[in-house]
Every structure is written in C-alpha cells, then in structure tokens.
Amino acid sequence: MANEMNLEREIATLERALRDARKQTDTVEAALDDLEGHRNELAGRLASARQAADDYAARLEQRRQDLALALEAEAQAKLLEAVDARDDAADRAAEAIAQLLVAVEGLEAARAATAERVAETASYRGRQPTIDPEPENFAHEWTRLVDFIRERAQLALDDELVEAAASSPLGFEIDKLPEHLQVIARQRFREKSRTARGGEA
Numbered sequence: 001m002a003n004e005m006n007l008e009r010e011i012a013t014l015e016r017a018l019r020d021a022r023k024q025t026d027t028v029e030a031a032l033d034d035l036e037g038h039r040n041e042l043a044g045r046l047a048s049a050r051q052a053a054d055d056y057a058a059r060l061e062q063r064r065q066d067l068a069l070a071l072e073a074e075a076q077a078k079l080l081e082a083v084d085a086r087d088d089a090a091d092r093a094a095e096a097i098a099q100l101l102v103a104v105e106g107l108e109a110a111r112a113a114t115a116e117r118v119a120e121t122a123s124y125r126g127r128q129p130t131i132d133p134e135p136e137n138f139a140h141e142w143t144r145l146v147d148f149i150r151e152r153a154q155l156a157l158d159d160e161l162v163e164a165a166a167s168s169p170l171g172f173e174i175d176k177l178p179e180h181l182q183v184i185a186r187q188r189f190r191e192k193s194r195t196a197r198g199g200e201a
Contacts, residue, residue: 100145107138161185166192 114131121129162181165173166188174185 162188165189 118129118131158181161177162185165171165177165181165185168174171186171189174182174189177185
C-alpha cells in the first residue's frame, strides 16, 4: 500500500513537472518564434541597408569621377588660356623685337648720315662743328637690353652645362662645373637616376 502511495505521489510530481516542462517549452518556442521573426526582419533591414550602402558607394564613386573630369576640364581650359596668353605675348615680343631691329638700323643710318653732315660741315668751316649728344635714354635702355640678353644667354648656357654634366656617366662631369651649378646638376642627376630606375621596374 505504501509503495502504491509513493508511486502515486511520484506520478503526480512527474505530471506537474511534465506540465511545467511543456509550459516552458511552449514559452521558449514562442520566444524562439519571436526571435526568428525579429531575425528575419533584421536580415531584411540589413539587406536593404547593404543595398543602400552599395548604391551610395556607386553614386559617390560616380560623383568623384565627375569631379575629377570637371577639374581636368577646368585645368585643360586654364592651360589653353595660358598657352593662348603665352602665344600672344610671344607674338607681341616678336613684333617688338622686329620693330626694335628696324629702329636700331634706322638709328645707325641716322648716325652715319649725321657723321657725313658733320664731315661736310667741317670741310666748309675748316673746323669740327659742335652738335648735341644723343639722348641719354637710348644708351640707358640699350644697356638694359644688353644685360637682359646676356643674362638670358648665360642662363641658357648654364642649363646646357648642367644637363650635360647630369647626363654624363655616373655624373663624373658634375665636379667640373662651378660650385653654384654643381648643386643643381646633382639634383638633376638624382632625378634622372630615379626616373631610370622607375622605368626599369
């Protein structure tokens, strides 16, 4: 009899435990269903966010390319303007040089004619006539022009010397240059060496 009562109590306990376990199972399953639904919602939102990010990245890259093209077009336009301005300046300089040569030739002819008139007048008067000297502004500007041309010619010559020394085998000719040109030649030699190494790579 006692054994039966123990069994009944144990059965009742097991039944309660089973009910509790089933309730807990139902609760966990419901929570799991909610979690799965939430996961699916988050997965959808993640996919949308990734798609939006990809779209923004593509648009950003396109805008960056558009900006690069716009900057390149602007730089090209400015370059063309600079080239046009340079060509106009070169044309004006060429015209001015041509006019200068004509003017200097005219001055030399006028000097020769003046010398003839001086000699002719001296032959009639028996002595050298006194005439006013040439305007000083020509001599001043002529000196400026000569100095300008000499400086430009020296710069061109220096550049040729630097280029030749920097292009010599291992730069051996650099030490033969004046000190102020050696610095420039060594820098150019290094640049040529880096360029050559880059070309071989």
